[in-house]
Amino acid sequence: MIKPTEKPTVTLVGMDGDMLGTLRCVEKALSLAGADSEYLLKYQNEIIKDDLYKDYNRLLDVTRKYVNVRRLSREKDEEEREKARQQRRGERAGEDYKESGFES
Known part of the structure; x- marks a missing residue:
C-alpha cells in the first residue's frame, strides 16, 4: 500500500450532503498526491464498514484522517x-x- 507523499487538501464547495461527490473529490486528490489503489480502497472500506455513507458529518470525520478538508459556504x-x-x-x-x- 502506497500512501500519498503528503496529506492533500480538498475544497468541498457546495457539497453539503453530496457524499458521492465528496468521495470522488477525495479519491482524486489522494491519487494525485501519489496514493495507490490499495490506499484508496482502504478509505472506501472505512466509509462502507461503518455505514458512514448514511451520515455526511461522520463521513467528513473519517475523510479528515486522509485529507485536509476545506469547506466553503x-x-x-x-x-x-x-x-x-x-x-x-x-x-x-x-x-x-x-x-x-x-x-x-
Missing part, C-alpha cells in the same frame, strides 16, 4: 466562482490585446 462558493470568472475574463482580455498587435 454557499455564499463563499459564489464569491470564489465570481473571482474565477473575473480572472478568466482578464486573461482573455490580455490575450485579445496581445493578438491585436498593440503590445510593445
